[in-house]
Amino acid sequence: SQQGEEDPQALSIQEGENATMNCSYKTSINNLQWYRQNSGRGLVHLILIRSNEREKHSGRLRVTLDTSKKSSSLLITASRAADTASYFCATDFQGAQKLVFGQGTRLTINP
Amino acid sequence: DAGVIQSPRHEVTEMGQEVTLRCKPISGHDYLFWYRQTMMRGLELLIYFNNNVPIDDSGMPEDRFSAKMPNASFSTLKIQPSEPRDSAVYFCASNPSGRPYEQYFGPGTRLTVT
Numbered sequence: 001s002q003q004g005e006e007d008p009q010a011l012s013i014q015e016g017e018n019a020t021m022n023c024s025y026k027t028s029i030n031n032l033q034w035y036r037q038n039s040g041r042g043l044v045h046l047i048l049i050r051s052n053e054r055e056k057h058s059g060r061l062r063v064t065l066d067t068s069k070k071s072s073s074l075l076i077t078a079s080r081a082a083d084t085a086s087y088f089c090a091t092d093f094q095g096a097q098k099l100v101f102g103q104g105t106r107l108t109i110n111p
Numbered sequence: 112d113a114g115v116i117q118s119p120r121h122e123v124t125e126m127g128q129e130v131t132l133r134c135k136p137i138s139g140h141d142y143l144f145w146y147r148q149t150m151m152r153g154l155e156l157l158i159y160f161n162n163n164v165p166i167d168d169s170g171m172p173e174d175r176f177s178a179k180m181p182n183a184s185f186s187t188l189k190i191q192p193s194e195p196r197d198s199a200v201y202f203c204a205s206n207p208s209g210r211p212y213e214q215y216f217g218p219g220t221r222l223t224v225t
Contacts, residue, residue: 033212033213041218042202042217043202043216045213045215048212088154096167097159097166097206098144098156098159098167099156099214100156101153104153104154
């Protein structure tokens with residue numbers, strides 16, 4: 001399976017701290033995306049990084065991609081209670097439209 | 112824009128009954144995806160359509176599952192007969208051709224089969 005694996009499965013930090021989540025995948029990709037899912041809701045797209053990019057920023061989010069290690073990380077700086085959610089990485093499958101999602105990291109921000 | 116709309120939001124049914132889940136994608140989006148999410152298996156792609164045509168149904172678990180997209184603004188996922196192991200949250204997502212990989216998800220339908 002090409003399914004990505006997130007690490008850690010769960011992360012609990014204090015508000016204001018930085019949160020780092022990692023994702024590993026198995027086969028070559030064209031791009032990797034990160035999504036957020038609040039409890040009881042659908043997934044929301046956060047950021048996409050292409051295979052020829054190494055780092056990308058969007059507001060308090062920073063994503064890195066290391067294609068040699070087949071891994072990516074998502075950093076959320078200055079975390080807020082509203083960042084409490086599950087975070088998923090997703091990779092394209094053989095260049096097709098379909099995405100393969102990891103199992104997710106459940107992030108809890110404590111006030 | 113209303114986003115992707117799914118109905119019903121919750122469905123409770125008895126084993127053996129037919130279940131139909133509905134989805135309205137975002138207007139102008141050419142791709143529509145059906146996913147199933149469970150604690151054990153995570154988020155699984157069941158089937159996706161492009162311009163109303165099924166492209167890949169390799170994720171459909173078995174013949175009890177079927178999906179249709181009769182027009183650009185409506186899709187259904189049907190389970191007949193339903194079984195307790197079908198209990199999950201079913202998501203519909205869509206994306207436009209211009210941005211092929213950024214998918215927009217609906218709120219999901221929580222299905223419970225007793």
